[in-house]
Amino acid sequence: MLVDLAKHQDKLLFMQLYDYFSPRIKSFLVKKGASAELAEELVQETMLTVWKKAASYDPEKATASTWLFRIARNLWIDRLRKEKPDLLSPLSVYPETGYTPNMDVCDSGKIKSALDSLPLQQAQLVYKVYYEGKTHREIADDMGMPIGSVKSGLRLAFDKLRFRMGGES
Amino acid sequence: MSCNHHPDLSTLLNYGAGSLSDALAMVVACHLESCEHCRHTVTEAENIGMALLKEVSADDMSRNARDNMLAMLDDHAIEPPQVVIETPQKEGDIPTQLRPLIGQWFADLKWSRVAPGLKQFILPASDGKLRLLNIAPGTFMPAHGHSGSELTLVLKGSYSDELGRFRAGDVADVDPDVTHQPVADTHEGCICLIATDAPLRFKGLVPRLLQPFFQL
Numbered sequence: 001m002l003v004d005l006a007k008h009q010d011k012l013l014f015m016q017l018y019d020y021f022s023p024r025i026k027s028f029l030v031k032k033g034a035s036a037e038l039a040e041e042l043v044q045e046t047m048l049t050v051w052k053k054a055a056s057y058d059p060e061k062a063t064a065s066t067w068l069f070r071i072a073r074n075l076w077i078d079r080l081r082k083e084k085p086d087l088l089s090p091l092s093v094y095p096e097t098g099y100t101p102n103m104d105v106c107d108s109g110k111i112k113s114a115l116d117s118l119p120l121q122q123a124q125l126v127y128k129v130y131y132e133g134k135t136h137r138e139i140a141d142d143m144g145m146p147i148g149s150v151k152s153g154l155r156l157a158f159d160k161l162r163f164r165m166g167g168e169s
Numbered sequence: 170m171s172c173n174h175h176p177d178l179s180t181l182l183n184y185g186a187g188s189l190s191d192a193l194a195m196v197v198a199c200h201l202e203s204c205e206h207c208r209h210t211v212t213e214a215e216n217i218g219m220a221l222l223k224e225v226s227a228d229d230m231s232r233n234a235r236d237n238m239l240a241m242l243d244d245h246a247i248e249p250p251q252v253v254i255e256t257p258q259k260e261g262d263i264p265t266q267l268r269p270l271i272g273q274w275f276a277d278l279k280w281s282r283v284a285p286g287l288k289q290f291i292l293p294a295s296d297g298k299l300r301l302l303n304i305a306p307g308t309f310m311p312a313h314g315h316s317g318s319e320l321t322l323v324l325k326g327s328y329s330d331e332l333g334r335f336r337a338g339d340v341a342d343v344d345p346d347v348t349h350q351p352v353a354d355t356h357e358g359c360i361c362l363i364a365t366d367a368p369l370r371f372k373g374l375v376p377r378l379l380q381p382f383f384q385l
Contacts, residue, residue, distance in 0.1 A: 006250075011242050018238055027228030028221075040230055048241055055250040062212065069219040073187040081191075093194035093266075111220035130221045133188045136179065137317050137366055147318060148344040154179035162213045165220065 002064045006054035014054075018047050025072050032076065032133045042079060046072045070094070114164035122157040125150060172204050174339035176320060181207060185214025192298035192364035196320040196340065199264040199362060203338045262325065264362070267292075275303070275325070275360055284311075302361050304328065304353040312350035317366040319343045326359035328352060 005013045022043045029039035049071050057067055074094050115123050128134045128142065136154075140147045176184075176197055183189040184197045201208050261273025270292060271278060278301070280288035286308030292299040301324075304310065320342055327336040330351040335341055343349065353359035 006247050009247055011239070014242065015235075015239070018235070022230050022234070022238075023227035024222055024225055026230060027225045030228060031225065036228075039228075040234060043230065044234065044238060044241070047238060048245060051242060052245055052248050053251075055247050063216070063219075065219045065223070066212065066215050069215055069222060072222075073215075073218070077187050093191055093198045111217065111224060126217075126221075129183055129188050130186045130218055131225075133186070135183065135188055135190055135193075135318075135366065137190075146346070148346055151177055151179040151344060154182055155177065158178050158182045158214070158217075161217050165217065 002057045031131045172338040177342040181210045182214045185211045196364045304359045310351045320364045322362045324360045326357045328359045329354045
């Protein structure tokens with residue numbers, strides 16, 4: 001889709017992507033703690049980047065939606081840095097390396113049943129990592145668990161999720 | 170370069186999700202440069218992220234957002250594809266990720282001596298959480314535990330500790346409950362990039378006296 005979009009500079013096709021993804025990215029960022037305004041601003045920035053870079057997207061290297069996820073994630077992290085300029089601000093910790101081809105993008109039903117199959121605590125850990133953006137240490141503090149247990153829980157969860165979603169384990 | 174020791178799966182998961190502290194993420198980024206296996210794992214973590222993003226209940230954008238987007242499309246053309254030009258790697262032994270910050274050669278850094286056989290360089294702007302350690306051949310690090318996560322990437326030479334032997338490209342992902350005492354085990358010594366998200370805890374009195382020198 002992105003390949004066609006770039007070839008024909010197809011705005012209608014792009015707006016289909018926009019209509020699907022923008023409310024979801026917004027909600028995802030709000031969950032992570034962004035205000036509604038900031039989330040919308042980052043949505044616009046993400047989608048504009050998708051548009052501008054559509055010709056550079058390489059389907060051999062990532063599925064379109066994973067590519068989009070990376071863009072949104074990196075913009076969010078950059079924004080966090082600007083707001084509390086603590087670490088390494090001049091450096092990107094997400095280099096544009098040639099990522100390898102990956103498993104097919106899963107339909108979202110799969111992730112749901114995969115998450116449902118996890119023990120409650122592991123599912124909770126996954127939520128905290130992805131939706132709340134928490135580090136192992138923060139999760140350990142939140143849940144009153146040793147960091148080692150947070151890590152082993154996430155390890156097990158990751159293995160089950162990628163297996164159920166069709167990747168290798 | 171093929172690596173024998175990788176970051177923990179849970180560390181790669183957080184990296185893909187964008188939930189790793191900057192210092193730890195930098196060590197992962199440097200490891201990914203040379204480890205295809207872990208690049209693949211990170212992509213899996215990103216795929217899970219995207220699936221979770223699709224799961225959230227949609228949050229309506231404000232009324233003008235769509236029109237604004239359309240207007241922006243008129244102002245911005247799709248850029249021509251970025252051709253990745255394989256520029257010949259500039260000479261240097263410092264990982265490319267770190268070069269914008271500290272240059273190309275370990276030898277040009279202003280190392281500070283911490284103890285006999287042990288030098289360190291704290292990365293600017295890292296709040297002391299990211300440092301290079303330069304361990305002379307045969308030198309033992311003080312035994313230490315951690316109150317948080319620690320990630321160590323070997324950049325040059327190798328070291329051994331209770332967990333095994335770590336060569337260039339290898340990562341030690343140490344849980345807080347582990348106490349270890351690395352020793353540089355080759356004639357060239359060992360340079361490591363170490364990220365922590367909390368101060369190291371040294372065992373024994375003498376190492377604790379060294380703490381001020383580590384700026385911990």
